Amino acid sequence: xxxxxxxxEVAGERTRSVLSLFDxxxxxxxxxxxxxxxxxFAPKPVIRVNLLKCAPDRLAARLASRGIxxxxxxxxxxxxxxxxxxxxxxxxxxxxxxxxIQSLSSHVPVWVLDPSPDSLVLDLCAAPGGKTSQMAQRMxxxxxxxxxxxxxxxxxxxxxxxxxxxxxxxxxxxxxxxxFPKRLKFDCILVDAPCSGEGRRRLGTExxxxxxxxxxxxxxxxxxxxxxxxxxxxxPGGRLVYSTCTYNPGENEAVISHLMREREAVLKPVSLPLxxxxxxxxxxxxxxxxxxxxxxxxxxxxxxxxxxxxxxxxKPPDSP
Amino acid sequence: xxxxxxxxxxxxxxxxxxxxxxxxKTYYLLARSSHVRAVETLRLEVPGFPFLRNVxxxxxxxxxxxxxxxxxxxxxxxxxxxxxxxxxxRRERLPVNGAVEDGYVLLRRGSLMVGCGLxxxxxxxxxxxxxxxxxLRGGAWxxxxx
Numbered sequence: 001x002x003x004x005x006x007x008x009e010v011a012g013e014r015t016r017s018v019l020s021l022f023d024x025x026x027x028x029x030x031x032x033x034x035x036x037x038x039x040x041f042a043p044k045p046v047i048r049v050n051l052l053k054c055a056p057d058r059l060a061a062r063l064a065s066r067g068i069x070x071x072x073x074x075x076x077x078x079x080x081x082x083x084x085x086x087x088x089x090x091x092x093x094x095x096x097x098x099x100x101i102q103s104l105s106s107h108v109p110v111w112v113l114d115p116s117p118d119s120l121v122l123d124l125c126a127a128p129g130g131k132t133s134q135m136a137q138r139m140x141x142x143x144x145x146x147x148x149x150x151x152x153x154x155x156x157x158x159x160x161x162x163x164x165x166x167x168x169x170x171x172x173x174x175x176x177x178x179x180f181p182k183r184l185k186f187d188c189i190l191v192d193a194p195c196s197g198e199g200r201r202r203l204g205t206e207x208x209x210x211x212x213x214x215x216x217x218x219x220x221x222x223x224x225x226x227x228x229x230x231x232x233x234x235x236p237g238g239r240l241v242y243s244t245c246t247y248n249p250g251e252n253e254a255v256i257s258h259l260m261r262e263r264e265a266v267l268k269p270v271s272l273p274l275x276x277x278x279x280x281x282x283x284x285x286x287x288x289x290x291x292x293x294x295x296x297x298x299x300x301x302x303x304x305x306x307x308x309x310x311x312x313x314x315k316p317p318d319s320p
Numbered sequence: 321x322x323x324x325x326x327x328x329x330x331x332x333x334x335x336x337x338x339x340x341x342x343x344x345k346t347y348y349l350l351a352r353s354s355h356v357r358a359v360e361t362l363r364l365e366v367p368g369f370p371f372l373r374n375v376x377x378x379x380x381x382x383x384x385x386x387x388x389x390x391x392x393x394x395x396x397x398x399x400x401x402x403x404x405x406x407x408x409x410r411r412e413r414l415p416v417n418g419a420v421e422d423g424y425v426l427l428r429r430g431s432l433m434v435g436c437g438l439x440x441x442x443x444x445x446x447x448x449x450x451x452x453x454x455x456l457r458g459g460a461w462x463x464x465x466x
Contacts, residue, residue: 053387062431095452096387096432120355141337144355146362159366160451163384168338169351171359172366184358 021201025247028280029299038301040203045082046073046305047099048107051137052166054098056080062093075273076111078137079104097164102130104305105199105274105298109192109243110134112270112296112312118143119187124177124230127154129161131192136167145170146186150177178225185235193223195244195251199300199307223255231263237317243310249283252309253295257288264319268312270296274303279311323379324372328426329394347372347379378424383435383449386426390433396425398437398444405429408437408446409456416444 022029029035047070049056056078060070070080082088088101110131115121117139123132126147135145147170149158155174162170175181177191196219227242234240242259244251256279259265270276279295282288295311321340324330338349339356343364350356350368371385386393397420404414405427416439424447427434436447446453 092429092432095455096434141351144353146359155365163370166388168349168369171364171368173362174365
């Protein structure tokens with residue numbers, strides 16, 4: 001649930017609430033003061049140029065002619081910082097699918113998965129489609145992506161994103177991810193799981209709480225079922241990325257640790273062009289294992305973006 | 321494909337990388353792939369990229385398809401100003417200034433293909449996608465001359 005309440009009283013209460021929300025994570029989030037300070041500001045807007053429709057220099061020139069100057073981001077040639085006061089979603093370029101607005105760190109899961117052109121890919125929790133379209137772009141609109149979304153109410157957002165961005169290698173299906181048909185085997189699978197969204201919790205520029213979502217006690221169980229089912233749908237030698245936009249180890253490392261106990265999954269190191277921290281080997285008295293250090297944790301004060309957790313799992317080539 | 325080629329001058333080879341499917345009244349394009357057979361057993365919600373709709377017996381290109389073919393279209397393309405786009409978004413009808421035949425036309429603003437329109441006896445009726453109409457009506461805008 002997104003809460004945009006903005007009265008002074010509620011805002012003050014929520015400000016304290018958000019700032020104290022993550023106290024239990026103090027032991028593993030580095031530069032605690034910097035982290036807390038970062039919650040007071042919205043991240044800088046980032047756009048991805050849709051290479052399926054236009055080249056970055058063409059877009060940059062077109063926007064520059066109207067006084068909108070893009071600042072390239074060193075981490076990827078298709079990402080740009082967009083002036084915060086110019087509303088990227090209110091341009092013809094956006095409406096025509098030349099650009100997509102997506103936070104910097106939410107691009108990371110697809111970078112790590114790195115689906116090849118011509119491969120068969122499953123996006124298990126696809127809506128609203130930003131990462132699906134990013135994969136299509138990376139695959140040059142070849143191969144086939146199965147974009148799955150359980151909630152009917154989110155299918156229209158998914159469809160709109162894909163058609164606006166000119167994605168032509170994707171079909172949309174609607175299964176509960178945890179019961180996705182087992183008979184199909186994929187080269188790559190993205191599980192960008194539903195989560196408590198802690199990494200998105202910020203105080204907006206008007207001191208309003210953005211993206212406040214009530215805790216959901218059943219999420220870890222759902223996440224475990226999603227991940228195990230996704231792993232079962234991998235081809236031998238296939239790659240799987242599990243990601244969330246939350247800090248909670250119970251939704252991250254604990255979920256991966258569950259998979260490692262249930263299946264012969266191999267965790268691979270995540271290497272990123274962004275500042276990040278290693279995963280946690282244990283938390284709150286629970287031991288996940290040293291291999292969990294290979295996961296990546298992205299914190300907002302290190303990248304001026306949304307907090308994220310990313311892990312890379314491979315199914316051994318000799319698996320049944 | 322013959323209709324698209326004849327109406328908009330899109331060369332047939334533009335469609336070579338895609339397979340065409342029909343679901344309900346909508347035609348879809350999907351990148352050709354050896355994987356398509358593997359997913360035939362899935363229950364599909366959207367079988368690809370919607371590109372044509374059968375509207376009362378006439379084939380109407382989708383706005384997204386108009387944007388996708390871009391420069392490949394050489395016939396029945398109308399250049400429109402931002403003011404004209406705004407008026408089309410408000411469902412106004414405009415006199416046609418270009419050399420186009422009656423029927424569906426593609427609307428272009430500079431180097432950017434915006435969507436579709438329908439020309440009937442020299443009058444242009446906007447067929448812009450709903451989200452574009454809403455954005456244009458809401459002042460989602462760019463500076464003149466873009």
